Amino acid sequence: MNLENKLSRQLSGIPRSGIRDFFELVIGRSDVISLGVGEPDKATPWPIREAAIRSLEKGQTSYTSNLGLESLRVGISGYVEEHFGVSYDPKKEILVTVGVSEALDLAFRAVLDPGDEVIFHQPCYVSYGPTITMAYGVGVPINTRLEDNFTLRAEDVEKAITPRTKVIALNFPTNPTGAVEPPEELEKIAALCVKYDLLCFTDEIYSELLYDQAKHVSIVSFPGMRERTVLLHGFSKAFAMTGWRLGYACAPPVLLEAMMKIHQYCMLCAPITSQIAAIEALKLGATAYEPMRQSYEERRNFVVKRLNEMGLNCFNPGGAFYVFPDVSCTGLTGREFALQLLEEHSVAVVPGEAFGPSGATCVRCCYATAPDLLVKAMDAMEIFVKKHRK
Structure with a gap:
């Protein structure tokens, strides 16, 4: 039997994750300094872990509501209002999911019909394009540029809008570049959403991790946006809870109900232990991150x-917690640079092409790594660059 002939045609053009492919090369190698996988180098703060331990000792191991624990949704509602400046009803406008990745998948599957277009910016997190494709949508990537600090320009967005456009998908701060969208551009993009009656999915998982005393601004806070936006957030990055797999979506009731229908059949609910831990994380707030x-x-x-x-x-x-340097001065592509750096100096970075063609001359380095290892990695990279620089 030719099993390949039995596979869904929808999967035929979808590649494996470029991050995970590269990560496979370093598994089991104790000599490698990894700047590759995007997660905090810290363990989840102890009070959060302790809350989970207590819940297990009490035997709290059941299913929860499809929407998630109501006490968690109440906590999320308060946190989102404080952090994003928008209020959501915890009973019908908040859905707890298995990570932000599931929330994003639910959002696309809830609204896309075959041929509907989704505008998103590149370089971007590896799942955006494939998730759109698997929901039978058509991804329309817009390249952002180093000279613009990888911000998304509203004029480029408007040029990409067609009668088939249904969603504009945003991720700021951005993985892999660390770019933050200027509020004035966000306001213009919000105006485009209203003008062309588009939905907006905004993934703001890194919103607590801003620098230079900057304050986070969400597109959902602009006029006319709450009614057309799905706000995606979670606990992985700010609270160092990557392995707990817990995210959430905030959206108007009609959109959230559609997402919940899919969630209840494919996932049922997020793990109760993770949800209880997340309640403690929200209580800690900024003191944790x-x-x-x-x-x-x-x-x-x-x-x-x-x-x-x-x-x-x-x-x-x-x-x-990423940098995205252009390595073209070495005469190497991002992939060549990453492979040779790993081979010659045992330092792992991710080829920029994993995040879209516009990143082909770059590599992603995650600096959520122990400072002493960062020093060693930079020393090794400097030797490598000097050797290969054209």
Whole structure:
């Protein structure tokens, strides 16, 4: 039997994750300094872990409501109002999901019909294009540019809008570049959503991790946006809870109900232990993530300085915990650079092409890594760049 002939045609053009493919190369190698996988180097804060342990000791191991624990949704509602400046009804406008990735998948599947177009910006997180495709939509990527600090320009968005456009998808601060969208551009994009009657899905998982005393601004806070926006957020990055797999979506009742229908059949509910831990995370708030944020800012300053000193063109990202230097001065593509750096110096970075064709001359480095290892990684990279620089 030819099993390949039995596979869905919808999957035929979808590649494996470029991040995970590269990560496979370093598994089991104790000599590698990894700047590859995007997760905090810290364990989940102890009070959050302790809340989960207590729940297990009490035997709290049941299903929850499809929407998630009501106490968690109440906590999310308060947190979102404080952090994003918009209020949501915890009973019918908040859905707890298995990570933001599930929430994004639900949102696309809830609204897209075959042929509907979704505008999104590249370089972008690896799942955006494939998730749109798997929902039978058509992705319309807009390349952002290093000279614009990888921000998305409203004029480029408007040029991409067609009669088939249904959604504009945003991710700021951005993985992999760390770009933060200027409020004035966000306001223009919001106006386009209203003008062309478009939905907006905004993934703001890195919104707590901003630098240089910047304050987060969400597109959902602009006039006319709450009624057409799905706000996606979660606990993985700010609260160092990547393995807990917990996210959430905030949206108008009609959109949220459609997402919940899919969620209840494919996932049922998020794990109760993770939900209980998340309640404690929300109680801690900034006291949990502010020390990590400050540490990331110091590491960002160090890494950006070193990369530019060694001759790589690297802008100073305003958020998240990534840098995205252009390595073309070495005469290597991002993929060649990453493979040879791993081979010659045992330092792992991710080829920029994993995040879209516009990243082909870049690599992504995650600086959520121990400071002493960052020093060693930058020293090794400097030697490598000097050797290969054209």
